[in-house]
Amino acid sequence: MTPIPQPPELPSDLPPQVVAYIRILEATIAELTAQVTGLTTRVAELEARLNQNSTNSSKPPSSDAPHTKPAPPKPSSGKRRGGQPGHPKAERTLLPPDEIRTLKPATCRGCAHPLTGDDSNPAVHQVHEVPVVTPHVTEYRCHRLRCPHCGTTTVAAVPAEAATGYGPRAQAVAALLTGSCRLGKRGTSQLFADLFGLPLSPAMVCKLQHRTAEALKPVAEEALMYTCGQPANVDETSWKQGQKRAWLWVAVTTLVVAFLIRKTRGRSAFEDLRDGSTAVHTTDRYPVYTHLDKHKRQLCWAHLRRDFQAMIDRGGSGTAIGAALLACSDALFENWYRVRDGTLTRSTFRSVYIPALRRQVGEFLRTGAACGCAKTAATCGELLPVEASLWTFARVVGVEPTNNAAEREVRHAVCWRKTSFGTDSERGSRFVERILTVIASCRRQKRNVLAFLIDAVTAHRTGAKAPTLVPAQAQQQNVVNPLFANC
Incomplete structure (x- = not known):
């Protein structure tokens, strides 16, 4: 705005009423000028906020409005779409067959002459099918017997590993569906009924999550301790716990990822995550x-x-x-x-x-x-x-x-938060941070998440040593693919 020039001296012969009126006008103009300056600054700030998008702020691309100007297209490379010459062909993996059906042509397709013999290298075509899955039910019949000596009745106790009513695999699958596939409690319950023929209430899904969190406690603590000694990408994103603001923190190393949920975004939460680490940190x-x-x-x-x-x-x-x-x-x-x-x-x-x-x-x-x-x-x-x-x-x-490594690991949790609206309690937050730690770390180590969860749950029930996500120790563990495991 153009500055207002200094007003000239008023003639001395003006009536006092005119002089007073002019002074009032000058004061009003100065006040309005100050208001316009402030409002202009405010409008500029609001326009800048309104024009924020994923290219000039930390807002995600999913928040961009439809009218947001897209990023300029990259220059054409001149290559055709799809696989390029020399690119490895993507083919379906052939699995060991359970049933073999031999097909031989009866007649020649050229002259219809009868054909006999064998092909030393026949073409193979496989049809993959998922078998009907039915629950394996183990029934414990606990007999009550009376002592002939004193008359006291004694009931046989159910083994500790069977006390939950669901086996390690069922518990691990429930944790996988909610944590990795981001299914809700009701969706998990419905899938168990439709896919496995196994009744599982939403309330029981919650209980299995809590038991899985307890089984993963030593695993997550060991993973967190390991990441503290390694260079890490660190990031945080908003979360909800009990309808209140919380924060999900992540530390990403080459092979191990650690998650924590805390009610603060401050220094104390960072110290919980990194515990005074002196390694290199990549951050925003x-x-x-x-x-x-x-x-x-x-x-x-x-x-x-x-x-x-x-x-x-x-x-x-x-x-x-x-x-x-x-x-x-x-x-x-x-x-x-x-x-x-x-x-x-x-x-x-x-x-x-x-x-x-x-x-x-x-x-x-x-x-x-x-x-x-x-x-x-x-x-x-x-x-x-x-x-x-x-x-x-x-x-x-x-x-x-x-810090893209941390951004990528947080993405799964952000998608989960948007569909689940966070957690309701500390217990739920412990499950989230521990299952995310296992999922992200296993993916980086190319380990099967379900197999790891089964091992962790089994170890927790039997009192055995829990599996580990720490690379040097993990290499010594034999992780079985559950698709081929007979358990």
Whole structure:
């Protein structure tokens, strides 16, 4: 807004009433000018908030409105759709047959002459079918006998491993359906009835979840302890517990993932997750991570890229800074992808590309911290003290420049939260965090989740040692595929 010029001196011969009226008008104009300035700033903030989407904020793509401008299409590679020449053909896996039917042609398809003999290498066509599953019921008949000596009656006790009324496999399947397949209690109950012919009430599903959580307690605690000693991608997302706000935390290492649910998003929850770990942490810019050693922290460049795009979208004096920083991030990712696919050596990337990028980014951040756009200046000012955390991935082998690993692991939990609306109690939260730990870790280790759950439940019932997710110990365990297990 154009500033109001200083009013001239009023003539001395004006009547006092006119002078007073002019002064009132001047004060009113000044007040209205201040209001317009404040409202203009407020409108700019609201427009920036309204224009937020998955490209310039932390909002997920699923929250984008239909009218949101899509990302620019990638340039065509010139390749046809589908599998490329030399790509391994995807074929159905042949399984050991339970029944073999031999088919021989009776006559020649050319002249109808009768055919005899055998083919040394016949073509194989398999039909895979799921057998009818019926529950295996073990009935314990507990006899009550009277002592002929004293007359006391004694009833035989049910074995401890049979006290729940459902076997380890049934309990593990219920946990798998709710935790991995994200079925609700009623859906799990219905599937048990339709698929297995086994009556299982929603209330019993809850009880089996609690028992599974107890069985997985030592497994999850050991996994959490292991991740504390490893470099990890750390993230948090909102959760609900008992209709109140809670937070789901995750620490992702190469082979083991640990989840925790806490009622706070503060430092105490982070300490529960990482227990004072001094390893490298890859995180976003959430303030709870600012206490970490900047030389052992990697800021997520995917988040930063969205921050740079937001500088451009806000307009004003921060646009040029945002465009320059965005170009630097594009150059970083372009060359990092070459490092990952082997077309650029890591040593060349560190010695040739990183120094120039680091110098340019530092200059742009210092310029942005002094620019006229308050939000752009604030973002750049926050990044300058932790500038070293932008480049940890270039120094430490195995550290990625993004926190995408944690984002991917959290995705399953977010989808589950949207359909289940969180948990109702501490007991439910313990099941969620422990089953998520097992699912994510087993997937990373290419282990069968159901087989692991069966082993954990069986060990808990019999008092045996629980299976482990820790890689060095897990390699010594024989995990049986339940599709072929006779249990």
